[in-house]
Amino acid sequence: KAGVTQTPRYLIKTRGQQVTLSCSPISGHRSVSWYQQTPGQGLQFLFEYFSETQRNKGNFPGRFSGRQFSNSRSEMNVSTLELGDSALYLCASSLTSDRAYEQYFGPGTRLTVT
C-alpha cells in the first residue's frame, strides 16, 4: 500500500505570496492532520480533517487554512507569507479520527520564504 504523499517536496516563495500544499493520504484513511516543524518550536499541530470537516485546529493565525476533498485528499493554504513561515510542513493520515489510532506521516514539504 502506498504511503502518504505530499507535493511539492520543496518550495521557495517570497514574503507576501501565498502557497498551497497538497497531501494524499494512505488509501482508505479518512483522517488527515497537518503539522508545522521548525527547529525552534518543534512539531506544532495545525489542523485535522475527517470526512471533509475540520475536527480540530491548532493555535495558528487565520492565514493558515485547509480543506479536505471527498477522496480524503487534503490541501493547506498559507496566505501573505512571512519569513517565520519557513518550515517543514508534514501531513499525516489515520484510518479514522479515533484518537487511539496512530498517524502515518508523509515526507513533508520544505517551504522557504525569502
Next chain:
Amino acid sequence: AQSVAQPEDQVNVAEGNPLTVKCTYSVSGNPYLFWYVQYPNRGLQFLLKYITGDNLVKGSYGFEAEFNKSQTSFHLKKPSALVSDSALYFCAVRPAMNSGGSNYKLTFGKGTLLTVNP
C-alpha cells in the same frame, strides 16, 4: 492543556549497549501515548503506542516502551542499540477521553537526538 517533556536533547550510546530515551507527559485523564522516529529529510515513522492494558509495549525494530502511570512516564528502550538507530525520536500524547476544547490534538515533545557510536 496536555504537554510532553523529553528532558534530554541528545543521547549518545555505544553500539550493542542498551538505550533509553525518556519521556514524561501531562494530560487530563488517561493518556494515549506514541513514539515516532524521524530520519534526516524524512517524515515521522510510527514505532509503538500505549492505549490500554499491559504497561510494557513492544514495537517496531526491537523497540519497547514502559508506561508508568504514577510517574507519568513512557520511556523508550532497546536492549541492544544499532548504528542505524541513530535518528530523532519524538514522544507524543493525546487524551483518551474528550474533555472539550483543543486537547483532542496529538501533542509532541521537542524530540531527542539519538546517536549510536560504532
